[in-house]
Amino acid sequence: MSVLSSYVPVTGTPHRDRGGASTVRGPRPHRSRTTVVCALCTVIATVLTACSTGEPTPLPVDPAAGSSTVPPESKPDGSGPVTPxxxxxxxxxxxxxxxxxxxxxxxxxxxxxxxxxxxxxxxGAYTDGEPDPDLVESVEFVDPSAPGVAQTVRYQLNPAAQWSDGTPITGADFSYLRDAMVSTPGVIGAAGYEQISAIRTSGGGRTVDVDFRRRVADISGLFDHLLPSHLLRxxxxxxxxxxxxxxxxxxxxxxxxxxxxxxxxxxxxxxxxxxxxxxxxxxxxxxxxxxxxxxxxxxxxxxxxxxxxxxxxxxxxxxxxxxxDTEVSVRERAAVLELTMSVTSPILSTAALRKEFAALVDRDLVARLATGRSTDLVIPETVLGAGPGVDSSGVGAGETPTENRTEDSGVSGPPDGPGGAGTGETTESGGVPVPPGPTLESAIRNRPLRVAADPSDRTATAAATTIVDLLARKGVDAEVVFAPFTEIAGELLPSGDADAVVGRRRTATDAVSVADRFLCPVAVDPTDVTASTAGRTNDVSSMSRARRLPMIRSGNLSGICSRKLDATLLSVLAGEVPLAEVLPELRGIEDGEVLTVPLLAETRIIVRGPxxxxxxxxxxxxxxxxxxxxxxxxxxxxxxxxxxxx
Structure with missing residues (x-):
């Protein structure tokens, strides 16, 4: 089968009048002349009354839903009236x-x-790195609530905080976001939420205590863009x-x-x-x-x-x-379009095969064809910044051996050594040469190489199609798989039904973002819910719990897994090891394992009129x-x- 799945984005429903109802008018009833005259007299009397008072007669107002056509008499802080x-x-x-x-x-x-x-x-709990007083009155680290809890953070919510439908914003919204972030594939910044073990509320839901199984020093990125759990749950x-x-x-x-x-x-x-x-x-x-x-x-x-x-x-x-009288500026957003190769792919299981694949990708051509332009086009060398062993194509020299173990982890992934996810050029123990592995041509004898993309992302789908066309020109059998990104990250990549994916990636190099990129993929445990949502979660039978839990990928789309690296990254999250000390090692892994090929930096044009x-x-x-x-x-x-x- 040439395409595993297809997906057609949902289009918007036709716009209807407010209230969602339509009106059908029938024939007008007959009115007598006396009725019309009486009605006219009533109107004249109303007008004369208005003139005698010197005040205009107010017209009926049909306010928009969720808004007011009349501004409030004073600002919420009482500092003065609202004026034009x-x-x-x-x-x-x-x-x-x-x-x-x-x-x-x-x-x-x-x-x-x-x-x-x-x-x-x-x-959100924070804005510009500081607690947002609109939502929280205070955020503080308090004594851990129980043995085994690494840290507890207490959020004291503003008593006035509410959703636009009048429902209070409470700890239930915190729990809903945390549970969704650890159980949904293809999310941004899951690493911080994965360290949360429990969320407890008191004071009518306005005091929120968050327990962490491992320390997270910088919590400013957590609980941003809370969602209305009472409507989505x-x-x-x-x-x-x-x-x-x-x-x-x-x-x-x-x-x-x-x-x-x-x-x-x-x-x-x-x-x-x-x-x-x-x-x-x-x-x-x-x-x-x-x-x-x-x-x-x-x-x-x-x-x-x-x-x-x-x-x-x-x-x-x-x-x-x-x-x-127009200002025009060009800027780069902190995101790139990149090709990520899966280490669990049956075709791209070694760094040597991934390097061969990456060498076939003409990044300049892909960027031009995916965007339809040659101006304001920036092709990054590497997402983590320039590091040793990176050549002009953005593909590392493959000289840094790394481990990729699965023992004691419960995480699916290929073993080290020949045919595994190691570099394919050196062994973990001391650089002993490994016999050359299979070539890309021999690796795809059973099925084509599959490059996945979400069809709702026009640039990503264009880039994926261009890459497949490039491979075809080189005699490599390949095909594009179109599927929602959650399906790509939750099913196709972990199962090996997709070998690579083209998608967007944040380029931030803070502790949480870096951990999100390299921490081992997690197994989804349906019983792992915080206290506020535990009662609403479907029961899972003991038989299903005994089965191997499904794997998902969020920031770590490649599936690379090293328990030694995990320990280092958790120390960075805890603030015990400076991120700057770890970045060279991470660049070495990115380059030596040949995990990604940066394709295009996101460029924006900003225009402000007069x-x-x-x-x-x-x-x-x-x-x-x-x-x-x-x-x-x-x-x-x-x-x-x-x-x-x-």
Missing amino acids: ETLAQEITIGIDPLDGGFNPHLIARDSAFVQALADLVLP DMTDGFTTGLNEGIPAAGGRYTVDLVDRQRGVVTLVRNDRFWGTEPARTETLVFREVRSVQQGVQMLRSGQVGYLDITPVETTYDAFSLLP GIVVPDRDIEEWAAHPGEATSLLSTAAGWTAEEEQK
Whole structure:
């Protein structure tokens, strides 16, 4: 069978009137002349009464769902009235075409817009590395709750914190996110959550004690973008599909009012239940697809959009730079598109075979064909930064032996030595040469080499198709497998039914991100749930518990596994070993094992027209500092239209 599975992204449902109902009008009933005259007299009397009081008669108002057309009388902090200067009406922003859903925790949905949307709509325990007072009153390390607990962190939640439907934000939302992150393949930053053993709540759910089985020194990345557990918990696959067509409840400054995929529009309205001291200054944010450079230029010129954050094509920068009173910047987001090879693949089981495969990938050609451009194109040498043994192609020299053991781990993976996941060039014990293994041509006699990609990611699918075409030109039998990324990471890669995957990857080099990339894949235990969700988890029979637990892959898509390296990474997570001391070893593993081939750095074009005021930020200064996972769109709650400042 040439393709293991196929997948067609779900398209948006047609937009209906608010309330979801349609109205059918029948023939008008006959009215007598007397009835009409009486009605006219009533109207005249009402008008005369209004004139006598000197006050205009108010017109009926049909407020939008989830928003208010009348601004509050005073700011939530009591500092003064809300005036036109503090509340703009609407700002329209140009974005890339909408692909996939809006869950910011999934690798397949990791885009600049989705991350910015989450920052505007979903609450988090930290912001800019500091506890966010909107959600938490305090975050502190307290004495461990019991023997065997490495650390306990107490989150004291703001009593006013609530979802936009009025449901309080509690420890149940913390538990839901933790349990989803450790049981769902293809998520971002699972390593920190995997160290959590229990979550206990008290004080009506407002005091949240989180127990860790192993220390995590930097907890600022945990419990970001909390999800409304009360709406997603009982849905089938709620974590992976519940945010496909919107975000059902908000805990930030905005709520998602409308997602219209046919028109390419996402509309946010100010969250009137937001309890913080700095509510959104703009009533409505409209994000609109920009499907071509010509369309974007015309929309900016006519004032239909005031700001754009888009992926460039060949002429994007030049076209927007010609417009007067317009700022244009190019920046790299902290993410790359890369080819990851699986060490459990029956075809790519040795570093020598993976190196042979990587050598066939013309990265320049793949990048150009996948993006359709040759300008504003950055091809990174390596995700972890330049290290020893990396040549100009980004493929390591294969001189660093590493171990890849499975004993006492319960983790599936190939053994060391010939035919295993070692380098294929040296042994673990002392560099004794190993006889050459099979070539790529001989390894694919039983079936084609399979490169997987999520069809909702246009660039990834184009890159995967190009790689397969390149292999075909070299006489290597290969095929593309299209499947949702959760299926690729949860089934196809662990089972060996896919040999490699093309997808996006964060390039951050903090302790949690690095651990996420190299820690051994975990087995999913359906009984491993935190206290707040334990009662809602389906019982698992003793027979099923006795079976081997299914393996999933999150950040570690290659499946590389070394217990010795695991111990080092856990020490880095605990803050006992500086990350800088470990990075050379990690680069050696990445290069020697030939795990990935970086294909393309994510480049953004930022365009600001004359009508948008971005307070306290200079677009050129901001764009000069790459490395952010989101974008300036995350600050849109503080933007105003220029006319509102006058």
